[in-house]
Amino acid sequence: MKHVILGVFALLGVIAVGFAQVNPPIEASNPEASPVEAGAEESYEGKVVEIEVGGKSLMDLRRFEVWATTLGRVEKEKARAVVFRIDAREGYLPETEKLMGQVASLSVPSYALIEGKALGAGALLALATRTIYMTPESLIGGAGLLADEDGGDEAERQQRDSLMLAKIRTVAGKQGHAMALIQAMLEASEQQRRFGDLVVPKGTILTLTAQEAVSQVEGKALLAAGQVRDMAELLGEAGLSGAAVVKGAPQPAAAVNTPALAELAEAPGEEAMEEKSQNDLLGKLKEETFEGKLVVLKVGREDLINKQSFRFWRRMLRRAEDEKARAVLFDLDTPGGYAYETKEIMSEITRLKIPCYAFVNENALSAGALMSVATDGIYMSPEGTIGAAGIVSGSGAEIGDMMRKKLHSAFEAQIRSVAEKKGYDPELIRAMMIPEDRDRVFGAVVVRAGELLTLTASEATSLRDGKTLLAKAVVGSIEEIAELEGMEGVPIVRAEATAFENFAWWVSKWSFLLILVGMAAAYAELKAPGFGVGGAISLLAFGMFFFGNYMAGNLANYELVVLFFLGVILVAVELFLIPGTGVTGILGVLCMLGALLLGTVDKIDWSDWKVGDFSGDLLDLLRGPALTLGAGLLGGCILVLLLMRFLPDTPIFRALIAKQELAGGASLDDEAAVAGSGKRVGWTGEALTDLRPSGKAVLSGEEFDVVADGAFISKGAKVRVLEQDGMRIVVGEIDSV
Structure with missing residues (x-):
């Protein structure tokens, strides 16, 4: 026994060392950078920071990290200006979009110097700057950025393109570029377009030469402020002659200096650590009362594809209502997620008897947009986008026309009902979900044929018939929303999953493995004399099963634990006290199976089913738990058979028996x-x-x-x-x- 225990501890030690190697401490991420070297960096204050974007640098993820760090220093150290020297034809679009947002939000002047070809992602980065200059032989354009792709789901492509155009409209409007010109660069025109003397034929994508980009249209340059030969001439044209120029974003090393990246997000990081230290000590549950408070629920990038998140939100919504919270606010930054679960949480939100709001900070796309529509009011961050709520296959496969029509019909009926109840335009929400073969107009916003609607913050708050199109206002913080809704000074509490709840979600997801291990370990214990390792593992597995599912909000309460151990006692009586009767053994097995089956049933679904509010019958309620139990029992039987075959010949078993x-x-x-x-x-x-x-x-x-x-x-x-x-x-x- 001692040897077995020592072996287990040794194995745990090896695992811990392995995790330490895979996840080294941040302090060790760049061992060659000493504090002296870190402090020797040249200051950007009052200088022009020059950033080179050439070749395939927009396809190097390490460069995006370094650029983000450099732009953070530009803003923090009050640089005089930043100049991007661009000669790039392709790149990663999601990372480029994030970089665009950071460039567009700079308070210092930003310039783009096109020295060769700025196509695709290179063009997007240039459009994020305030002023564009071009060398005589340079080009700028979309080069088919949103061109049709072979294969894939058409609805998914439309959703992606709609989001892309919304992001570009946000940046273009902020930097003063003409939206029609930008759209001509991004996708092929269905009709001929004209920009002054420049004609874009039908079916082509616009790419501008330097001469065309600086041409005058109605007294303004079409895109670029002028032609220059080099960096020095740009500085003269921009009124920066004589300013010191410093190279920014040097070639990234093999290991990026993560402490520098952490410095960029210093303020929120400190807040998060302080909040964690106060509320998350050893995973302690945050049972702070919600009474009279504004409850904030975070909806992150992956939350809408995690079914446990929906269960957590449902519990928090009901708790907020029971404890008489002042209001609930969803803080959204999500690209979307599961459609059916979103439909269910929308119903949960609409049943609330307290106010509920959505803060689009910064994306509420697809399922996130539909979730927002269920609230009593939508607020947008300055860079926020909302929409692109087309239904796509989770696997990426194409959805058949008939199935798509059925899905649209089922979802549109509920969304229309919710939108009308909350005071939103149902046709506007429909334009986010379903493309049509005609143009649709909503005030100043035009949704072209075949496209889905995605709104920027300015478009969502634009006026139509004396009312805002969708959102109430553009705000910069949750506190500002509270003030606008008459809740100034109301305490704000963030309802977040604790370490225990994250552990419980894991247990709930992999419950069948715990059943499997518990069965096999119990068999091993019966084959060994006395009480030993097998019994301890079995108790631990079933204990984790009930505790984890209880913490996850399932029915695994004390009553089911008692029922389970009653079954264990009955089986033991059958085996050792009155063998051969069969009745007590059968009753014991039924008690254990019943406890394991009901233990994974969601408590809220169970309560709704009892009062008739559950959207289904008892079989629908028990289908998931039955699958979990069946998988555990089947796996346990297979493992027991393997143990029967190989366990007696193992050295450990021979040492014990x-x-x-x-x-x-x-x-x-x-x-x-x-x-x-x-x-x-x-x-x-x-x-x-x-x-x-x-x-x-x-x-x-x-x-x-x-x-x-x-x-x-x-x-x-x-x-x-x-x-x-x-x-x-x-x-x-x-x-x-």
């Missing part, structure tokens, strides 16, 4: 058997009951519980002990031995 068997054909008298090792192997006697296969027998004048070896043995038959392994005495009929 001193097993003796009677050799075939051997015959020992009682005295010899007793004088041997003290075991009962070889003892003879008579069966007091039928052995089916367990029962009672008299052996050498003593009464014992025994198990027949294979065939049925009738009452009164002569028997001999063949095997004893701690928990069992195995006998065989003497005539058959």
Whole structure:
């Protein structure tokens, strides 16, 4: 036993060392950078920071990290300006979009110097700057950025393109670029377009030469402020002659200096750590009352594809209502997620008897947009976008036309009902979900044929018939929303999952593994004498099952734990006290199966089903738990069969059990058997009951519980002990031995 325990601890130590190697501390991420070297960086204050974006640098994820750090220093150290020298034709669009947002939000002047070709992602980065300059031979354009792709889901492509155009409209409007010109760069035109003397034929994508980009249209440059030969001439044109120029974003090393990246987010990081230290000590549950407070629920990038998140939000919404919270606010930054679960949480939100609001900070796309529509008011961050709520396949496969029509019909009916109840325009929400083969107009916003609607913050708050199109206002913080809604000074509490709840979600997801391990360990314990490792593992597995599911909000409460252990006791009575009856054993197994089945049922779904509010019948309610139980039982049976085959031959098992068997054909008298090792192997006697296969027998004048070896043995038959392994005495009929 000692050797086994030491082995387990050694294994845990190896695992811990492995995790330490995979996840090294942040302080060790750049061992060559000493504090002296870190402090020797040249200051950006009052200088022009020059950033080179060339070749395939927009396809190097490390460069995006370094650029983000550089722009953070530009803002923090009050640089005079930043200049991007661009000669890039392709790049990663999601990372480029994030970089665009950071560039567009700079308070210092930003410039783009196009020195070769700024196409695709390179063009997007240039458009994020305030002023564009071009060398005489340079080009800028979309080069098919949103061109049709082969394969894939058409609705998913439309959703992605709609989001892309919304992001560009946000940046273009902020930097003063013409939206029609930008859209001509991004996608092929369905009709001929004209920009001054420049004509873009139907079906082509716009790419501008330097001469075309600086041409005048209605007294303004089409896109670029002017042509320059080099960096020095740009500085002269921009009124920055004589300013010191410093290189920013040097070539990234193999390991990026993560402490520098952490410095960029210093303020929120400190707040998060302070909040965690106060509220998350050793995973302690945050049971702070919601009474009279504004409850904030975070909806992050992956939350809408985590089914446990929906269950957590449902519990928090009901708790907020029960504890009479002042209001609930969803803080959204999500690209979307599961459609059916979103539909369910929308119903939960609309049933609330307290106010509920949505803060789009910064994306509420797809399912996130629909979730926002269920609230009483939507607020947008300055860079926020909302929309692109088309239904797509989770696997990326194309959805058939008939199935798509059925899904649209089912979802549109509920969304229309919710939108009308909350005061939103149902046709506007429909334009986010379903593309049509005609243009649709909502005030100043035009949704082109075949596209989905995605709104920027300015578009969502634009006026139509004296009312805002969708959102109430553009705000910069949750506190500002509270002030606008008459809740100034109301305490704000963030309802977040604790370490215990995250552990519970894991247990709930992998409950079948705990059932499997618990079964196999219990079998191993029955094969070993006394109480040992198998019993401890089995108790631990089933204990984690009930505790984890209880913490996850399922029915695994104390009553089910008692029911489970009642089943264990009944099975033990069947095996050791009244073997052969069968009734107590069957009742015990049913008690254990019932406890395991109900333990994974969601508590809220159970309550709704009892009062008739659950959207389905009892079979629908138990389908998921039954699948979990079935998978655990099947896996447990397979593992038990493997243990039956291989466990007796393992060195560990041999060390725990001193097993003796009677050799075939051997015959020992009682005295010899007793004088041997003290075991009962070889003892003879008579069966007091039928052995089916367990029962009672008299052996050498003593009464014992025994198990027949294979065939049925009738009452009164002569028997001999063949095997004893701690928990069992195995006998065989003497005539058959």
